[in-house]
Amino acid sequence: MTVIGRRRLLAAAGGLALAGATATACGTNTGRNTTGSGPALAQWYHQYGEPGAQQAVRRYAAAYKKANVSVQWRPGDYDRQTAAALLTDSGPDVFEVNGPLLEQIQGGQVADLTDLVAPVKDDFNPAVLAPKIWRDRIWGIPQTVDTQVLYYRKSLLEEAGVQPPQSVDELVDAAGKLTTDKVKGLFLGNDGGVGVLSGTPLTAAGLSLITEDGKPGFDDPAAARVLAKIRQLYADRSLLLGAPTDWSDPAAFVQGLTAMQWSGLWALPQITKALGDDFGVLPFPKDGPHGKPTVPVGAYASAVSARSTHPAAAKAFAKWLWIDRTDFQQDFALSYGFHIPARLSLAKRARQLQQGPAAEAVRLATEHGYAEPLLWTSADRNAYQDALSRIIKDGAHPETELRAVLRKVEAELTRVKNT
Template sequence: MTFSRRRLLGAGGGLAFTGALTAACGSDTGRGDGGGGKGGEVTLQQWYHQYGEAGTEQAVRRYAAAYRPAKVKVQWRPGDYDQQTAAALLTSSGPDVFEGSPTLDQIQGGQVADLTDLVAAVKDDFNPAVLAPKTYDGKIWGVPQVIDMQMLYYRKSLLADAHVQPPTSLDELIDAAGALTTKKVKGLFLGNDGGAGVLGGTPLYAAGLSLVTAGGQVGFDDPAAARTLGKFHHLYADKSLLLGAPADWSDPSAFVQGLTAMQWSGLWALPAVQKALGDDFGVLPFPADGAAGKPTVPVGAYGSAVNARGKHQADAKAYVKWLWVDRTDYQEDFALSYGFHIPARISLARKAAKLRQGAAADAVSYTTDHGYAQPLLWTPASQTSYQDALSRIIKDGADPGSELKAVVRTTAAELQRVRKKP
């Protein structure tokens, strides 16, 4: 199985650590020589998930080969990478350096190393939205590599023909979707499930709320949450949403083929949209809802982390600093030469030639000004409870207030549980 970096952003920006350990992990740790090189040279094992973007594997192997203080052996891991990594970190044979986003359990369990000192000098240059989920107890546990983000694509000519302005509020988005719907074209595409799978916490943030507050409390125990989420059933019920498209929200084909006037998708889709439509499109953040609302952009980012149980922890940290802090040329190359992504460093995103004009520049601006990432304290149990409730609200017209009360109880219990851990 191969997949691109867009997988980071399913369910509104979350990284998935679910499912059972796959056989792909097995006993093959990729260590080969047991971690030592010839003549005493240190050999570091570095794991990546198997990207679907051409050239990525060759690039990371090239970076590794350029590192002189140690030998770096890259493992390109197919299958359920997140579960492979989680299982490997429980043993003595895991990778020295691995791509991922350390979970709260891994941090509290002492499975990943503190990398605060590595990024101290440039901490303020990392996009804060993607650095936040890698920060716990004031320490940084992973160095962000690239940013993926979601945004709203709209067809300029279709909006102009319908005398519709690009929406700046959720109510305007709903009205625009209805006005743009014809016998041949739907107004909006949020995924084949009506948005239940991709929206995640985005509508809550657009209403001025959050999944988890900065103080570690439930961030949506507020009547505004029910009011906002209830609006999505209206979209679903009035048939202005495209459902049953040949490809789901992450693929721009429904948009470029004219099946929908507006589509929620990701930055990765922009090159294909530009190639098909030229300048006949624009992009927007998710629109604000209510007086306290604000435009919102979900972001996600894998990072580079170090195994705290590895035999060469100091060498692994030095390599991570070299690659993901010092080598800004490699960081820009990784983000923009294989697929289309934003560098995690603000300075690199601002100066990158491919991101300085048009919709790409807008995407960078939206990410900087309106980006949010799924909080570290948002556990899989909270996620499942919320996603199930959101699906019932959108598809079945379930009462948002009642549904969210149950999610608040689950989330509060989860937050209390994780706070009790050492």
């Protein structure tokens, strides 16, 4: 597959890093090169799956003339490697960050980039910029936006007399009507949506994981109601389970195993090639009177190590690449996979995003995008995912499960606010 790298930020994945990988991150293999003009800077990326991406970022670095930038591609558990390296003097100067940004901010491990971003702040997709902000300061520059949408097969819906669903109730009803002996109505992943949905159903019900004032955002009966409907999809046997590939790959959709599939924007070129114009894209539909259409978005950000030997030079390079060089930003988003530039102006004028389902996906991400908030920690995520699994797959009582998650989230918020 070509989407392993960037889809990590939209669905928690992964396993533990090997001890050797962490040791390498803490050792002398930093990729620094002291030859050439200007200060030597090390830049780290996680291992992207798209062919050509590694060569592209090396080309960008080589084009910078004010420092000697060496690029490292970091396979394995990138977040853990980076966290360990930032505690040493041999870590990166500039690096990608997604998951552990709050800990790195509170630990004084990343530099404040507010002054770099402020002049163009309003041009960044606000949903992906928000998780990079802590106490009104900006700590990372979003690179590209990934999003997930609901793909539906126009011909199959028309044959069944089903309209594209605009609410979760309509989604449940449509999935049932579209299910036959040969085709399932909906594919949310081989686990029934446990791994990919995250807070999407809650947001669609008008709630949130964490409110803007830093409180749990799903202490509401609407949360249990919407998750019960996801359970109904599973119980009704209208979900495709056990597909040859999981939700991030569109194979089940293009092969006709399912009439609707939740997947990433990165799948759109493959779907277009296979189905032509016989498909459309939708947000996750709203639920209840206070609900809203919802699409999850995420973005790796470029950060600067607070322990960099050359902090001013590292900031200057980050600004040059991810703010000034809009041509490189657009190239990175659309030449090696299919993603949305983090800058609204670039997304608006990108040729590949101006028509059809691609243009609609950009509109949905701009108007209805939400991202996991900075205060949503890995402990919160694990507790919620475990509860979601019990609700969807085992039929556990949603209210009971969510009460336990709320207690965990409240304790985590107290911890991180007092750190």
